[in-house]
Amino acid sequence: MGNIDYEYPLGMQNVLVPPPQPFLKSIKYSLKETFFPDDPLRKFKKERGWKRLVLGVQYFFPIFEWAPQYTFQFLKSDVIAGITIASLAIPQGISYAKLANLPPILGLYSSFIPPLIYAMMGSSRDLAVGTVAVGSLLMGSMLSNEVNPNENPKLFLHLAFTATFFAGLFQAALGLFRLGFIVDFLSHATIVGFMGGAATVVCLQQLKSILGLDHFTHSADLVSVMRSVFTQIHQWRWESAVLGFCFIFFLLITRYFSKKQPKFFWVSAMAPLTSVILGSLLVYFTHAEKHGVQVIGELKKGLNPPSLTNLVFVSPYMTTAIKTGIIVGIIALAEGIAVGRSFAMFKNYHIDGNKEMIAIGTMNIVGSFTSCYLTTGPFSRSAVNYNAGCKTAASNIIMSIAVMLTLLFLTPLFHYTPLVVLSAIIVSAMLGLIDYQAAIHLWKIDKFDFVVCMSAYIGVVFGSVTIGLVIAVAISILRILLFVARPRTFVLGNIPNSVIYRNMEQYPNANHVPGILILEIDAPIYFANASYLRERITRWIDEEEDRIKATGETSLQYVIMDMSAVGNIDTSGISMIEEVKKIAERRGLQLALVNPGSEVMKKLNKSKFKNDIEQKWMYLTVEEAVGACNFNLRACKTNPKKDESDGWNNV
């Protein structure tokens, strides 16, 4: 086009390459964004000397932050909440320990020491610490593969402590090395499906005590359990079954009531303990233990014995313990942190995920030294804590004291507690975990998330807890990879009476610009999608040329690629752009880039691409690019000898 005097466009601005950054600085920036996105050291920067030390202690032990402001008003609320959750923790603790094939007393031990540690180190004000059903089941089933809990209960117990130790170590290490984001790879959909499946499996397991069966399958999947139940119809004990269903009904009705009337939260919170007391009295007076109703039996009085020397560090047991520890540790973290975060969201305070991991990890390490097994922040107990009006983590201390008193004085009272009541407590808690509404929500919003959720559910129910987890995580990661491998691309059209260009699928009133194909690439360009994008862009050009042939419009001359959404790019992506340029040129088309971002510009600048004529064919907005192309099209009509290599961007 030479030195033509063009009217269009005014006030154009060049696409800039971001100012170069020293290599170390950019590495530092990436590391910070990867590992310290929440900038936890912000407070420290403003202070110096011993003030920093105080902040450091407060960082790892938030109790020193809130204790000085603790008031009598807070105490009153925390005592009420603490006693309420203790009344839930005692029966649940005993029940869940049985899920893990461990002695019932371990459930009480685990509600004594870990809450004290968490109260000092945790940053959530609402989390109520204790054992969880899914974690207990998972740990029990994984360890049972190595050691039979009935044949060798002592080794099994020691293995459980060891697994808890490694779970804690792994959790604390994740937190210390700021790798908390690993937990983010368990998507919400995965967790909903996994938890629902685990809850179903746990409920099925309860059929053993509810039906009063002596022999039962060791597998947890639906098929084995159903076969086991229906091949023993003649062994069913109606006394046990009636008792069981009555208690389940009682627990569900109280929960329903408390849900409708949140003021009476304590009704559902107290119901499990009430069931235990009622059940025990019933057995004691009717001597039902002699008529097929199994009871807990002797519970040892006294506080947690030390278990540091019980940890097993010899193979092959250690490998099993490490594997189990890592898996249950991550599941426990996912639950604890999700629960902590959602309550923090309600009360508008902030939770540092990595700090929480250190707290939960430490609590499990110390727990493994003091005869406790895996603990985290279960949803049901934390919800009760929240509804009971807890103000600080002190409610955990109150619960811990209540459990301590129980351990010291009240354990004999549980002698006559029927197992079927514990099963009823488990079933009613588990039914709350089957979140079918969340599954419906997933179906409505995102079908693929629903598939992930259902795969996890089916994997757990028909396979095993581990299979379900592996399937769900694999599908989730596959989904990310598929997302990355198949990004969306769109043709943009002009929205009438404006200079705005938008996706024609979303804005059906947008119009094609004659002679110009405007494409938008809606994702970062990596090696995993570079070939796909090259093929797809070629196909868009083919399709556009077919359409033009059919309608008889101006023939295609320009391809504009809107790069606004390309947030990142790698070397394969850069090659892809170079190839697209070559493909376009070979078809006699001119390629223009719009608004390449800073990463793209940095790398284009370092490759040979930008040193070519391309700077002329880069525009800041689609509007400018279309303007330049249109101007060129018009100029060519009057002067057919066009010089394609010359762009319109004034320097």
Place this chain on the structure above:
Amino acid sequence: MGNIDYEYPLGMQNVLVPPPQPFLKSIKYSLKETFFPDDPLRKFKKERGWKRLVLGVQYFFPIFEWAPQYTFQFLKSDVIAGITIASLAIPQGISYAKLANLPPILGLYSSFIPPLIYAMMGSSRDLAVGTVAVGSLLMGSMLSNEVNPNENPKLFLHLAFTATFFAGLFQAALGLFRLGFIVDFLSHATIVGFMGGAATVVCLQQLKSILGLDHFTHSADLVSVMRSVFTQIHQWRWESAVLGFCFIFFLLITRYFSKKQPKFFWVSAMAPLTSVILGSLLVYFTHAEKHGVQVIGELKKGLNPPSLTNLVFVSPYMTTAIKTGIIVGIIALAEGIAVGRSFAMFKNYHIDGNKEMIAIGTMNIVGSFTSCYLTTGPFSRSAVNYNAGCKTAASNIIMSIAVMLTLLFLTPLFHYTPLVVLSAIIVSAMLGLIDYQAAIHLWKIDKFDFVVCMSAYIGVVFGSVTIGLVIAVAISILRILLFVARPRTFVLGNIPNSVIYRNMEQYPNANHVPGILILEIDAPIYFANASYLRERITRWIDEEEDRIKATGETSLQYVIMDMSAVGNIDTSGISMIEEVKKIAERRGLQLALVNPGSEVMKKLNKSKFKNDIEQKWMYLTVEEAVGACNFNLRACKTNPKKDESDGWNNV
């Protein structure tokens, strides 16, 4: 703000929800984009009846497409190219078979049948089929772990056929099920590092024959080889070493010459065969085989014997064969398809990756029935083919005929060929695979890609071929996951004298808009980055408020999130946006969304989010959003009782 008469803005357009699509149609669309992005059935749609059948046959056997247009001119070119590559294929075939611990004759067999199959089914015009060094080495080393090739050569041979069969089956299945994109997950950086490492290892292995050593380590890593070489200094044979280095020098100098003078491509192409002839004559006349120069020895005359009945389908061998088959199959595919694509790019024709996979897979399946082992399209041979001016896949047929004649009549001539010449041929070919320039390019453009490349290289050289591959693929996938987990976010500023808003890091002259924080999210929002983004956005708000406090500007009132680059979203992402809205509201800030794409709008629409007041706070461009906020800010100054829930978007 009630019913105020506002002047701003004119001609605003609502953000639209894309027209709803039937569930099945959208599933069909996704499946098509995932598995048929290049729309291979396009041609078929226009035709009917037997024409479709013809197209179908032509689709799977492209020879029926090009054969009818075949001319004498083409034949002349293809004969020259075919003879040239045959002269390369014969010595290379024999050499590479030794790398795989297989009898040398197998290299010739593998250059006879597979090229015929590829000529019928392949869509590349430039690919010259044959065995490859890296694939041979990988297969040899993986199978050696199961069976010792010296102790049980027959079983080893049968295992090699079986592995080739499974490699072919896997390759063809990938193509048939349109899963070709799996190969894309081997990034360019991975392949550069892996190939370089494998080439280094192969060169090291050649020290055995070059130095004329009888005993040599079975490990392939640098440390073992160096120890093996330097503990046997007294066994080095100078005759062999001198011969070896002379031939390497000769081969390298011819390659250098041909590179400088592309017209004399045949000089480097003929050099290996010349070396073989020279070497054999030398040995024959000097009886060097009696002075420590090892020779090939007897080669059986005759064509490929059938090997269908030799395939081993019994465990444990079958498992090894399947594993080996899958790994070498994918590596062979990656090389073959990359080579095919790059030459297609030069000559401007299109290659369908999935179709190529079917062709390469079939060629290996048939090969495994006819005493051939793993074949694909090696780079060096295809480059010679291209330079020799091949026109169609017929050059493969010519090569095949030449190899057939060799098998029938010329094998006795190789009796005196010294092994050291074969090693020299391998070394000179491998040195070309160590692409240090590509590594430097990676370092310049993308440091992380360089790290991936180096990890693959170091893994292969110091560990093993498999370790290197696993490390490189793991790092590549970890990189994608990290990319996804830590997307970029930017603060946008107003570019002076325009209504354009761009990233302030890239455009340092852009200005903050008082009272408004404009954020751009540069990636799809998934479960893996939703928490990070929530934390990061909160931190941007904190930092902006700190900045405002320091400068004393108008206090922050609006947060505008530019969603243009959010190409996709899942349920976790939708929850994240809802949470950010809540966080903003709790701080007294109003959140506005700009240009949410079709996926985002679809899902926001289905969730409760959009049913709230949010439609009012969605704008099509940042300009409009800023305009509305500014208008609101000004209105609030004159009338402090503002009603935050009221937006400015006219319906």
